[in-house]
Amino acid sequence: MSRFQTRNQRIAADQALIAGIQKFLTSYPSLPVDGQIMTPAAIVQFLQDRINASQAAQTAEAAHVAAVKAESDTRAKTAASQTSLRQIVLGMYSGSPDNLAVFGLKPKKASSETATTRAAAAVKAKATRKARGTLGPKARLKISGSSTPATPTPPKA
Numbered sequence: 001m002s003r004f005q006t007r008n009q010r011i012a013a014d015q016a017l018i019a020g021i022q023k024f025l026t027s028y029p030s031l032p033v034d035g036q037i038m039t040p041a042a043i044v045q046f047l048q049d050r051i052n053a054s055q056a057a058q059t060a061e062a063a064h065v066a067a068v069k070a071e072s073d074t075r076a077k078t079a080a081s082q083t084s085l086r087q088i089v090l091g092m093y094s095g096s097p098d099n100l101a102v103f104g105l106k107p108k109k110a111s112s113e114t115a116t117t118r119a120a121a122a123v124k125a126k127a128t129r130k131a132r133g134t135l136g137p138k139a140r141l142k143i144s145g146s147s148t149p150a151t152p153t154p155p156k157a
Helices: 007-025 040-092 097-102 115-132 137-141
Strands: 031-033 036-038
Touching: 007 040, 031 040, 036 040
Parallel strands: none
Antiparallel strands: 031 036
């Protein structure tokens, strides 16, 4: 028996063992199983316990999948409302970080860039593009290669 069986295969295998025991082994008063002497009824009982545990696990797994899907659906449905509420609270209490902390929020950080810093960065980026010869997509469309093939030069002797 492979260890990589599905739960349904394990349940079916245990049920088949129970059917075989009930059909062929009930005439024996006891059987040695794993170093213990067990009656056929006790063997059927422990196999049935295995089946019940597997079925309970299936039910719990199905309930878990359903609960996760319900949570996902609810979060997707209410995401916009939650974002809106956060923005309202941030607007109302932006001046008092203590009150925002009660909501589990932090005040927005002020931008450290000034207009002059951004302007200087734009000038620097433009100079870098010019020095490297990089072009935008529209400028690249204006460039085309020659349509005449180049003639190879013969090697010098």
